Amino acid sequence: MCSTGKEVATEILPFIRVYKDGSVERLAGSPIVPPSASDPETGVSSKDIIVSQDPPISARIYLPKHLLDQHQKHPILVYFHGGGFCFSSAFSFVETKFMNRLTCLANAVVVSIEYRLAPEHPLPICYHDCWTGLQWVVSHSNGDSNEEPWVYYTYADFDRVYIGGDSAGANIAHNILMKAGSEGLRNGVKIKGAFLTHPYFWGSKPIGSEMKDMEEREKLATYTTWHLVYPEVPGDIDNPMINPVVPGAPSLAGLGCSRLLISVAGKDLLRDRGILYYNAVKESGWQGELELVEVEDEVHAFHIDVYDSENAEKHIKRLAAFLV
Incomplete structure (x- = not known):
């Protein structure tokens, strides 16, 4: 009780x-906050739109204000927020702060997808929602759609499409990359690059500095959250969606992008999983540009939760520089 x-x-x-x-x-x-016609700190404009009525998917779009007066194309980022698949929102205060700063520094069009949360909507629903959101974005690339002018080819360079996410959102980004590599996107659009920040990966067998006691290990939030959000998952905590390096998982050589940035934090429980993933991609035969960034003495999602710290500002600048 x-x-x-x-x-x-x-x-x-x-x-x-x-x-x-x-x-x-x-x-x-x-807390949830509204979009802004002009963010006081960055000058970035944002608005909320409906991606799909059925299923119900929405998004917050960010645009550097000067782009509204120019017809110059810029990179476009489709972003998936974190929160263990079961909390947080693309419309939250900290996500909006982060997105405003990233949009401004990257000089890019950003679409942050509001996917449905578990446990009311158990996985794999969020993966489907985010795939639908990405496909909706790239559907604007053929120049025939006037559905959403901020995502239209006037502002967005569809030769420079990126995806990204933090924590559970980084997990989503990985799974989206695998799907894009095997199925492709609308209009033949390719994902140029992706950044995975503090990705939520886990597995039954401990690695590195992870807790070795199996009974205590199964009490960790990394384990119990997966059970909550995907109770019917085949393979349990070793399903390839959460453990992409488990024996029998699809080859990481199939990742559907040409550039990949993996970020880890030194004090994050998930650090070793991110490094293991980086090494597995490097050894898979994937033909792309791969980079690993570690911020020592920092915790999980520090760049969002403590968005105004010195390390957060440096890391957001690093992510922005990736979007070229």
Whole structure:
């Protein structure tokens, strides 16, 4: 039981609590904020749009303000927010702060996808939503659509399409890259590059400095969250969607982009998984430009949660420089 008087089915503190009546209480995440015609700090313009009515998918689009008065094409980034697949939002305060700064520094068009959250919408729904969002963006590349002028070819250079994400969003980005590599995107558009920041990967067998005690290991949020958001997943915590290096997983040589940036944080529980993924890509035979960046003495998603710190500013500049 809890203070509401309802019986708890599952809770992963300090993130989320699920009750036996099916209701969900999200304990983490920052407040929702509206878009801005001109962000006071960066001058970036943003607005919210509907990507799809069925399924219900929306997005927040960011545009450097000077682009509204120019017909000059710039890179376009499709972004997937983090939050363990079960909390946070593309419309949150911290995500909006991060997106405004990244958009300004990168001088790019950015589309941040608002996908449906588990456990109400268990995985793989979020992967489908984000794939739909990316396909909607690239559908504007043929010059025949006036559906969304900010994503139209007037501003966006569809030869410079990027995707990115942090934590669970980086996991989504990886799975999107695998799908793009095998199926391709609309209008023959190619993903030029992707950045995966503090990717949420895990597995049953401990690596590096990870906890070795198997009983205690299964109590970690990295494990219990996956069970909550994808209860029917084949292979459990070793499904290739969460453990892309597990024996039998599809070859990482199939990643559908030509540039890839992996970022890890020195004090992040997921650090060793990110490095393992980087090494696996390097050894897979993937034909692309690969880079690993580690920010020592920092924690998971520091560049979003503590967006105004010196290290956050440096890291956001590094991500922006990748979008060329």
